[in-house]
């Protein structure tokens with residue numbers, strides 16, 4: 001069956017390639033990603049992943065549709081997807097010397113079957129960040145469009161002291177759980 005990746009993230013295409021999966025089509029979902037007041041991080045990640053998959057499934061009803069949503073949370077607080085320097089500095093100061101959680105919701109729509117979802121959490125501890133480090137990272141630019149304002153797969157890893165759980169989950173798609181979802185839906189995958 002055809003597989004559609006409902007995502008604009010090039011990282012998700014690369015992660016899928018690592019498990020031998022090449023989507024037949026990449027079709028990003030256009031949905032409202034704002035965070036309603038009081039919504040918990042895990043509920044938010046699962047809801048958005050589900051909405052992305054369902055939105056694209058209505059356009060491609062005969063295909064498998066895979067979608068995901070990654071959020072960075074400090075306790076119950078969801079950090080924004082960072083797209084300006086002021087926001088970046090606020091996030092870095094918040095993450096400095098603390099633990100946070102990265103959560104990815106994954107959803108797979110299959111024709112005639114109930115939507116399958118998974119929620120994966122990874123814990124990350126960051127070292128205390130100096131103002132020089134925050135200045136440097138602000139000039140780096142790789143944080144644009146990233147949840148919480150850093151890229152573990154890029155320079156951002158130098159600020160990480162400890163990580164517990166799935167690495168690919170942080171970058172945007174947990175590989176083990178995604179493979180399980182695809183297998184459960186009957187997709188031919190090793």
Ligand SMILES: Cc1cn([C@H]2C[C@H](O)[C@@H](COP(=O)(O)OP(=O)(O)OP(=O)(O)O)O2)c(=O)[nH]c1=O
Pocket residue numbers: 006007008009011028029068069070071072081102145146147148150151152153156170171172
């Ligand atoms: C924490 C972290 C996030 N990210 C990225 C993964 C996601 O692409 C992004 C979170 O935004 P998402 O909304 O999950 O994804 P997206 O907007 O890139 O793509 P789409 O909604 O179309 O699927 O942050 C990293 O690349 N590295 C990291 O270390």
